[in-house]
Amino acid sequence: MNFKIMLQSIEPKPCIPINYQYPLSAALYRVIAKGDARYAAFLHETGYGKGFKFFTFSQIDCPFNINREEKYMKLQGNELSFSISFHLPLAMESFIKGLFQSERIDIADKKSRASFMVKSVERLPDPLQTRKENEIVSVILKPNSMIVAGIPAENGKYEYLSPDDQRFTESLIYNWRSKIATCYDENTAQSAILLLEILPIKLAFKPRLITIKAGTPNESQVRGWLNFELKVTAEKRFVELLLNAGAGLYNAMGCGSGEVKLLKNSINNI
Incomplete structure (x- = not known):
């Protein structure tokens, strides 16, 4: 399920951290x-199987100016929105x-803080609703x-891959x-037909570091x-799992969120 959440600032001219993803994720866990409490503890401490949280959220949507020296974003209005997806039954x-x-959400780090009230929660349409579960x-x-x-590096972290690296799609499919x-279950996963193709939409891929x-x-x-x-x-x-849980790594930190831009006809044979 995918929801659009609209937040309204409690104070005028709010400023939030430029790296708002982790503070927003923490705020969502608190909500x-x-x-x-048991569901939240399960998501935060255990997750599903290999630690998957099976939820993700998008970038925030609002006009803002960035103060790169102080590392905060000054919003140009009192509202912001984002979408959040959960892999849960309807x-x-x-x-x-x-x-x-009507919950309060604080987005803060050591340098900036803003408090918001949830103005609205709207479930977004499901573009796959009319398709059968096993339909390709x-x-x-x-x-x-x-x-x-x-891919995991020797220091326990990751070697991050770019979309022009063949291993990028391989990593996404593995995940x-x-x-x-x-x-x-493992048998279902191994027999699943999963195809991914990168489609550039501009002259160059755009990296982002958070x-x-x-x-x-x-x-x-x-x-x-x-x-x-x-x-x-x-x-x-x-x-649906890919849409609800997110693509790639760090989904619960607001990475890998996506929406269906175009739904093609059903495929009987690949």
């Missing part, structure tokens, strides 16, 4: 914990709406946050297959990419 819609309705579909996926792909194994836990001893940097689309072909249930 979930208030509504269902019957959970009221539960999710209830979690966020092909969609054009538009990322609305950076997509992170990487996707791992999520399927966690959600279903800092997680900025200003703390655990600070780290994550590199992802924008300015491309993905042609995704798989069974509907697996495409």
Whole structure:
């Protein structure tokens, strides 16, 4: 399920951290914990199987100016919005709406802080609603946050890959297959037909670097990419998992969120 959340600032001229992804993720966990502490603890401490959280959120949508020296964003209005996806049954819609309705969300680090109230929560249309679970579909996926792909490095971190590296799509498919194994089982994951194709939309891919836990001893940097689309072909249930849980790495930190730009005809044979 995919929701659009509209926030309204409590104070005028709010400023939020330039690396808002981690603070916003932490704020979302707090909202979930208030509504269902056991579910929140499960997401934060355990996740599904290999630590997957099975939710992700987009970049924020609002006009702003960036102060790069002080590392904050000054919003040009009192509202911002973002989309958030959960891999949950449709019957959970009221539960999710209830979690966020009229909640306060603080987006803050050591240098900047802004407090917001949730103005509205709207479930977005499901473009795959009319398709059968095992029907093979092909969609054009538009990322609305950076997509992170990487392979483990010797130092325990990741070697981040760019979309013009063949290993980029291989990494995304490996990650996707791992999520399927966690959600279903290993045999289902290994037999699943999963196709990904990079579709550049501008002259060059656009890298983006974000800092997680900025200003703390655990600070780290994550590199992802924008300015491309993905042609995704798989069974509907697996495409839905990719949309709801996110593509690639660091989904619960707001990476790998996407939306269906174009739904192609069903495919009987690949």
